[in-house]
Amino acid sequence: MRPTANTLARLENMATIYALFVVRAWFLFEAEHDLPKSPLWESRATCAELLAIKVATRFAQHDTPKIDQYDRAAAHLKLVTALTKSWDPLSGASATALAEIKRAVGDEDEMAQPACALDVRGLVVRRQGLPADPSRISPGGYY
Numbered sequence: 001m002r003p004t005a006n007t008l009a010r011l012e013n014m015a016t017i018y019a020l021f022v023v024r025a026w027f028l029f030e031a032e033h034d035l036p037k038s039p040l041w042e043s044r045a046t047c048a049e050l051l052a053i054k055v056a057t058r059f060a061q062h063d064t065p066k067i068d069q070y071d072r073a074a075a076h077l078k079l080v081t082a083l084t085k086s087w088d089p090l091s092g093a094s095a096t097a098l099a100e101i102k103r104a105v106g107d108e109d110e111m112a113q114p115a116c117a118l119d120v121r122g123l124v125v126r127r128q129g130l131p132a133d134p135s136r137i138s139p140g141g142y143y
Contacts, residue, residue, distance in 0.1 A: 020052035
């Protein structure tokens with residue numbers, strides 16, 4: 001997993017984190033609908049999430065050992081931007097693809113709502129019945 005994480009981090013593309021969380025959501029969807037292969041889909045989802053976390057931590061790191069507070073702040077700002085920048089999943093899609101998606105979805109309001117990496121991660125967490133906000137979890141583990 002480390003070589004893949006390093007390769008993805010070297011790209012320095014903020015959309016990578018978003019894409020990994022979208023892939024994770026797809027794997028969890030498949031795990032719910034393909035019960036015989038559910039453990040395989042769940043392990044793939046976990047792998048995608050771990051890759052997203054590893055790539056995200058690379059955004060918060062600075063390569064030089066001696067950095068001042070401004071370089072550290074810039075690295076953290078890059079991480080926050082990577083996690084909160086909105087992405088449109090249908091951006092760049094052809095007119096044919098958009099028409100097919102519109103026909104399949106049926107509701108134009110449901111189409112192409114931009115979301116950030118944290119939104120995609122939160123949707124999956126809420127779908128599993130867990131709070132998207134970890135602060136809502138009580139010390140006993142219930143919310």
